[in-house]
Amino acid sequence: QVALLDVDICGPSIPKILGLEGEQQVHQSGSGWSPVYVEENLGVMSIGFLLNSPDDAVIWRGPKKNGMIKQFLRDVDWGEVDYLIVDTPPGTSDEHLSIVQYLSAARIDGVVVITTPQEVALQDVRKEINFCRKVKLPIIGVVENMSGFICPSCKNESLIFPPTTGGAEKMCKDLNIPLLGQVPLDPRIGKSCDEGKSLFSEAPDSPATVAYRNIIKMIVRDFKCTGQAQWSSCSSG
């Protein structure tokens, strides 16, 4: 049983990506707000479900965003869940501090950090890794997105976002963090997201899908191995 919480308050994309747009099945009951279910075992909450139009701006400063995040954790009737996955916006500010603070008693298993290969992106991601270390969040690993592009007509690979300083691989080595995988650029990813469909059914054999599967395997293996996200004890086992 999995719960997915979108804490990108000003730019919620989870409803569209999961094909839940316009559903707005969030209703208040005696036991709280109910999540929207993609599948029986996957409930989702996002501020996107609470907007009248998907184009409405959420013009909120930090304290109001924090209040919403608290409500999502306290007032949503998540039921019994095995995993809560929280999707955050980039940065090291209110959303991140609030999630860490409000879930401190629950013990967060770990963080999956997403980057792209260029140094400009890695620089921000190193800040996020430093944030995790400062607030004592375990890092499950790093995923490198937009890792390269294979031309569909000539099969030549282009590194559109060149890893001028070694990309995620070098950063992970330097910082002693696991690299979970590298996902190539593929127009089918953007198309699936826009259409709210799963790449796993739309393009089951694409290199991107294979990369996603391997990333999932690595994370799950880690959880199975140790009962929690302590990578180092797992990868050596």
Next chain:
Amino acid sequence: QVALLDVDICGPSIPKILGLEGEQQVHQSGSGWSPVYVEENLGVMSIGFLLNSPDDAVIWRGPKKNGMIKQFLRDVDWGEVDYLIVDTPPGTSDEHLSIVQYLSAARIDGVVVITTPQEVALQDVRKEINFCRKVKLPIIGVVENMSGFICPSCKNESLIFPPTTGGAEKMCKDLNIPLLGQVPLDPRIGKSCDEGKSLFSEAPDSPATVAYRNIIKMIVRDFKCTGQAQWSSCSSG
């Protein structure tokens, strides 16, 4: 005389992109903090100049970010400037509200909105446009980034981020906003940014450079024509 202010407090990339990293020439004088100069007529301020290491995380909630932005506007000795360009992070939260609030007396000429072609991105950008309208900021126009990719070996174009709902062009038509231009994907863009070099000197004839030049022409023509960013009165003239 141009001033460039980076208000991405948690992810400042302007120092690296402009090749100013490690310069940290910001010093306090009697007249305030001095900006870092790329050229005689281009002064820059970013929190990146104030960090001990480029990897240091800035773990600040909204109010502290707002305080920094206020200091950047009030305590920096910008000198006499013709234009102040403010680079914001994505969203409609503290940074955006603070800039609008602190510069309200100065009258902001307008906003250039950056998007990519997919609906998932356009959805966030429509929120930003709604924000501009709510706080009465004129919109100079929209730039579509990552608009397509021409394979260097076979010259075939791939729409890697497919415009499933018509891209920026359709959005601009729907919202009656000028489309300033479309910048293609090109590995030389990322490489120039990482190396702090200008694409205008590194690849002066690349399609991306041509696109940037045309966008600049459109913005400048607008300013020349009306003395301010009132596109509608200009594009008809």
